[in-house]
Amino acid sequence: MNIALRTEGAIAVALLTGAIDGKSAPQVQIELSPTIESFEKIILDLSEVSYLSSAGLRLLLLLHRQATAKEGKITLIGLSEEIADTMSMTGFSNFFDIADSLEAGLKALN
Amino acid sequence: MERLEKRIDVYPTHRHDTFKLRPGKPFPFGATMVPGGVNFSIYSSYATSCTLVLFEKESNEPMAEIPFNESFRVGNVWSMVVFDLDCEDIEYGYRMEGPFSPETGHRFDASKILLDPYAKAIGGRDTWGQTPDWQNVFPYRGRLVFEDFDWEDDHPLELPMEELVIYEAHVRSLTKHPSSGLKHPGTFAALKEKISHLKELGINCLELMPVYEFDEFENSRRNDETGELLFNYWGYSTVGFFAPKSGFAATGRLGMQVDEFKSLVKELHKSGIEVILDVVFNHTAEGNERGPTLSFRGIDNKTYYMLTPEGYYFNFSGCGNTLNCNNPVVRNLVLDCLRYWVAEYHIDGFRFDLAAILGRDSQGAPLANPPLLETLAYDPVLGRCKLIAEAWDAGGLYQVGSFPAYGRWAEWNGKYRDDVRKFLKGEPGMVGALSQRIQGSPDLYAWNDRGAAASINFITCHDGFTLFDLFAYNEKHNEANGEKNQDGGNDNDSWNCGVEGPTNDPEIKALRLRQIKNAWTILMLSQGIPMVLMGDEMGRTQDGNNNNYCHDSELNWLDWGLLEENSELFHFCKNLVAFRKAHPVLRRSGHLSNQDLSGCGYADITWHGTRAWQADWSDSSRVLAFMLCDHHSGDDFLYVAFNSHWDALDFELPQLPEGKKWHVAVNTGVEEVHEVGREKELSQGNFLVGPRSSIVLVGR
Known part of the structure; x- marks a missing residue:
């Protein structure tokens, strides 16, 4: 799992590459926590995520909760059809703001 | 700090x-x-x-x-x-x-x-x-599973029992047919996409055939003649009581079946639909002494199973073994399991397969006061969920009307099914029995202070013919099961309306449709809890197979094309469900008194025949009419006439109080449907009810 961080104005954009599962979830959480602390608006780009497991979904929800607890906001972009389906079928997508593209994500957050 | x-x-x-x-x-x-x-x-x-x-x-x-x-x-x-x-x-x-x-x-x-x-x-x-x-x-x-599903404000719906209209369905059958048009057919996720249909029909309770983990390959075999692979398709054979079936989840291969099923329950609740699970605690998938050792047998055989003195398995389930339900340890397993489904999955109720077994002791003898049934009835966590018994077993114990209820248990009313079927096919001598079934079977339940809601009324269920087949076949046609048509019940009380199986004869087709409508009318106009079988609202057929347990094929899958093909029937059915919802007089929790207790001049139910106030209770009678008057609820007067005679008969209508008029809500003899609140006013004091037809009138 690799996380590339950059900013678009006041918005942090994190590109996640690899599988998010029980093994990588703790690392993702540790690496993204400072970003959640210091940015109000965050985009998680999942376009390079090859696999999102049950623990991975929970990690996303955890990050979302961390962000909303300090009145921040997370938008997801780059969901593959399979990941979008999985999130929808398990009810997780109800909790997230999901955008079709980086531009749409930025627009929604701005 | x-x-x-x-x-x-x-x-x-x-x-x-x-x-x-x-x-x-x-x-x-x-x-x-x-x-x-x-x-x-x-x-x-x-x-x-x-x-x-x-x-x-x-x-x-x-x-x-x-x-x-x-x-x-x-x-x-x-x-x-x-x-x-x-x-x-x-x-x-x-x-x-x-x-x-x-x-x-x-x-x-x-x-x-x-x-x-x-x-x-x-x-x-x-x-x-x-x-x-x-x-x-x-x-x-x-x-291992994460038990952190975010239910938000969801909660079991706790609808009053008498308000329920139950729809019995199999998860895979409901959406597996290609006509469902869904991306992941046959799954919990796909079922979620069909909630709108259930809502449109108006049902408020979905009873799912087994969703606990079972093995569809248990006893799987080829049909010698057709080569079809036959499965344990329905799933009445549990491998694990606490686990949802992975193969029913589109995300099962990702191990997310728990979340997918919970998400389905949550969405059903949002649409006002309760979820009842069909649970099979009478036996397990380990079979008898020749079966595999998977779990219970190898952990504590003597505790979990009812054993003969020689150490063989009692077989009250007809499936090889019998769970030793009244052993205190096993009783706790059942209790833990149900509590788990209520607390963790927000399940609204349970239907217990072959529940009479749950009242037997470790030697198989029926208990007067079965600890398991009592425990479930009084359990705090289960305190508001529905408990429904299939009150018989394969060992010959038949407890419809006498199942130990503790003020909680309802029953699948097998007598309702049998009597209504006989009346519908025109058997003589059924009018008296029908009058009891319509009233919520007080003959079965009133003696024990059990109200009409103790009776789950059904004419069809997964066992036996579909409603369409009930009027298209005289005999079962189970050849596809590979047992030379020896399996399945022979007493179907069905009638093919003139030709066995499919026909293009317009008169027979019209008669079949009318009979299906008559069946729906009796069901929705009866006191007690109506239960319908998946697809009966659109004329689903199993080609005359009355024991469809083994087919992963179109014999079980619901063909959604029928919805358009039989749109007249669907329109009729949903209007009838709406009618039931609109009239509290049809959903009483207690029994009718047959007396005028409110002093309004009419008894709460009165009985009629072709002459008003003169029901024909004779053996040769094939007609029954009744009028409901609920002074307290302020509901309309309802008049219902069933004519199972082959001729049209003129029914004299009972006089209404000054200022009220009869309006036609339902007439199965014609295609026209009158929507609730827009019933057509009648000017005359009598009504010609067509051959094998039913009418429902509203007096207001």
Whole structure:
């Protein structure tokens, strides 16, 4: 799992590459926590995520909760059809703001 | 005050190879995530030792076998915490050492790796229909689940029992047919996409045939003549009572069946639809002494099963073994299981398959006061959920009307089905019985202070003909089951309306449609709880098969094309459900008194024939009419006439109070449907009811 961080104005954009599962979830959480602390608006780009497991979904929800607890906001972009389906079928997508593209994500957050 | 970061019990006290351990907690049974690790706990009265067997997911060889330290045993429960496991990536089971002496009831076999009876998810049959590896040393594998689903404000709906309209369906059958047009047909996720149909029909309770993990390959075989692979399709044979069937989840191969099913329940609740699970506690998938040792048999055979004095299995279920439900340990298993489904999955109620077995003692004798049934009735967690018994078993115990109810239990009313079918086909001598069924069967339930809501009224269910087939076949046609048409019941009380099976004769087709409408009308106009079978609102057929348990094919799958083909029927059915909802007089919790207790000049129910006020109770009568008057609720007067005679008959209508007029709500003799509130006013005082037709009038 690799996380590339950059900013678009006041918005942090994190590109996640690899599988998010029980093994990588703790690392993702540790690496993204400072970003959640210091940015109000965050985009998680999942376009390079090859696999999102049950623990991975929970990690996303955890990050979302961390962000909303300090009145921040997370938008997801780059969901593959399979990941979008999985999130929808398990009810997780109800909790997230999901955008079709980086531009749409930025627009929604701005 | 600062929160302590660590608790002392997150530190291990013991080791086995590289695994860090600690004595566990005996409760709860099963595998539970605890800080830093997993608490494994399992019961056996007679095992001499126990070993936890861990696998990496889907691996053939165990990654570790960790014996329970003798100091980890409390009484007959072994428990330990194993730290630092990747909860998503392991599967677990147990080996039990103990005597193999069938004559004393013991069948321990330490060569087997056993499934935890409390496993919350089960791997091994992740994708429906995928041919299993028969050599696998551990075919059904315990998995760990996250129990952190965010229900938001969801809650079991707790609809009053008498308000229910139940729809019985099989998860896979409902959406597997290509005509469903769904991306993941046959799954919980697909079912979610069909909630709009259930809502449109107006039902408010979905009763799902078994969703506990079962093995569709159990006793699978080829039909010698057709070559079709026959399955344990319906799933009335449980592998794990706490686990939803992975093969019913589009995300099952990702191990997310728990979330997918919970998400379905949540969405159903949002649409005002309760969920009842059909639960099969009468037997397990291990069969008799020739069956496989998967779990219970190898953990504590003598406790879990009813055994003959020689150590063989009693077979009150007709499926090889019988769960020993009134043993206190097994009773707790059932209780824990149901509590879990209510608390963790927000399930609204349960229908107990062959529930008469749950009232038998360990030797099979019926108990006057069965502890299990009493326990369930009085349990705090189950305190508001529905408990419905299939009040008979395969051992000949038939308890419709006498099932021990404790003020809680309702019953599938088999007598309702039989009597209504006989009346509909025009058998003489059924009018008296029909009058009881329409009233919620007070003859069966009133003596025991049980109201109309004790009666689950149904004409069809998964067992037997569909409603369409009930009027298209005189005989069962089960050849496809590969048992030379010997299986399935022979007493169907069906009538083919003139030709066996499909026909293009317009008169016969019209008669069949009318009979289906008559059946719906009786069902929706009866006191008690109506239950309809999936597809009966659109004329689903099983080609005359009345025992469809083994077909993963169009014999079971609902063809959604029927909705358009039989749109007249669907429109009729949903209007009738709406009619029932609009009239509280049809949904009384108690029984009708047949008296004018409110002093309004009319009894709450009065009986009529072709002459008003003169019901014909004679043996040759095939007509019955009744009028409902509920002065207290302020509901309209309702008049209902059923004519099962082959001729049209003129019915004289009872006089209404001054200023009120009769309006036609339902007439199965014509195609026209009058929507609720827009019923057509009648000017005359009589009504010509067509041959084998029903009418419903509203007086207001």
